[in-house]
Amino acid sequence: MGGVPWRRLRFAAPPTPQRSGVGDFRKSSYAPLDAICATPAGGAGVARSAGIFRRVSNLARANMKTRITELLGTRYPIVEGGMQWIGRAKLAAAVSNAGALGMITARTQRTPDDLRREIDRTRELTDKPFGVNLTLSLTNTDVTYDDWVDAIVASGVQIVETAGNNPKPVITAFKEAGLKVIHKCTAVRHALSAERMGVDVISIDSFEAAGHMGEGDVGSMVMIPATVQAVKIPVIASGGIWGGRAIAAALALGADGVNIGTRFALTQECESHDNVKQALLKGNEHSTILLKRTLKRSARYFRNEAAEQVLAMELRPGGATYDDLAPLLAGERGRKVLETGDVPSGLIGASQAIAMIDDIPACQELVSRMMAECRTALCETLARFDD
Ligand SMILES: Cc1cc2nc3c(=O)[nH]c(=O)nc-3n(C[C@H](O)[C@H](O)[C@H](O)COP(=O)(O)O)c2cc1C
DSSP states (O other): OTTOGGGGOOOSSOOOOSOOSHHHHTSSOOOOHHHHHSOOTTTHHHHHHTTHHHHHHHGGGOOOOSHHHHHHTOSSSEEEOOOTTTOOHHHHHHHHHTTSBEEEEGGGSSSHHHHHHHHHHHHHHOSSOEEEEEEEOOOOSSOOHHHHHHHHHHHTOOEEEEEESOOHHHHHHHHHTTOEEEEEESSHHHHHHHHHHTOSEEEEEOTTOSBOOOSSOOOHHHHHHHHHHHOSSOEEEESSOOSHHHHHHHHHTTOSEEEESHHHHSSTTSOSOHHHHHHHHTOOTTSEEEESGGGTOOEEEEOSHHHHHHHHHHHSTTOOOHHHHHHHHOHHHHHHHHHHOOGGGSOOBOOGGGGGOOOOOOHHHHHHHHHHHHHHHHHHHHTTSOO
């Protein structure tokens, strides 16, 4: 947040807030920053003499500088989280072209050779940095983690996101090959242990997040500052980041940047079926559900028929084993839903962010809008001080 001009602003009187309430700020039709940040009549001289108006006009075009932008070489401190079946070349390149860090999800590809081709496709679509997510989880294929690591290293990609259990061997291999490693985890103790393993960035998933959000149920308000306080390396906040105000909040809580999944899944460049996007758009803060809690592998999904069915099995007398649930949890079933748009038929990863998402913009528009909203939020908040 270094160099934020607002720190130096002195308003003669606090400007009147332009909006209040969720119904206003979740929309994209923000009042121009100039209008929001300009001093009220009578106080203009103070700001104008400090050259504020010129700076305000430049805000929407400004880059940001945090430890994340410097480390990853991006314009903004935003990372696209790995998303199974969704993290493909088209979306990753669009996110990177918009100034954030796009992410290919390795295990969306059937084989390491397919992954190499997907990385090549991404390079054809963007000359900006992007990364590859490698998620460590149960696997029933013959492909080993070493195979995935070898393919990623050989591809020349410079940034990886690791997630999942027992990441040490994989992290060590990536670090020895000179890659920058973002490790995504769900507890402060895991962040500390990843820091000791030598990762470059901690991505901390809070309770709101889609996918595996851990067993601790700690929300962003505490999870972000607790992690920032615990580790020395940069932290990106993950879970429930739906727009610029949420980014502003994460930065104010001490994060160096944010990790975003669901919001990027609801963009034009995401290749999921439109039925899926429309169903998620209709969701509110109660439209996600936690599954696999009884197996201590909790994950957050969109609340649809398939998800309710899994939950009912888990909660029945005697519960359910992983094998009982396996047909419903099968990854292929999830892939099919995204392809066919038959929304009730399989699990769809989604976070509580869907409560605040109303549209399906292109990534360029989304990222620019979020950064403008972030600046506006910080500006409006600072303007409430009366000095
Ligand atoms: C559809 C979907 C699939 C996901 N698949 C993965 C995955 O394979 N590996 C992973 O590390 N995280 C996965 N995630 C989690 C995201 O990378 C990210 O941590 C999470 O979405 C952040 O919360 P948010 O959705 O509120 O932004 C997935 C998220 C979604 C929405």
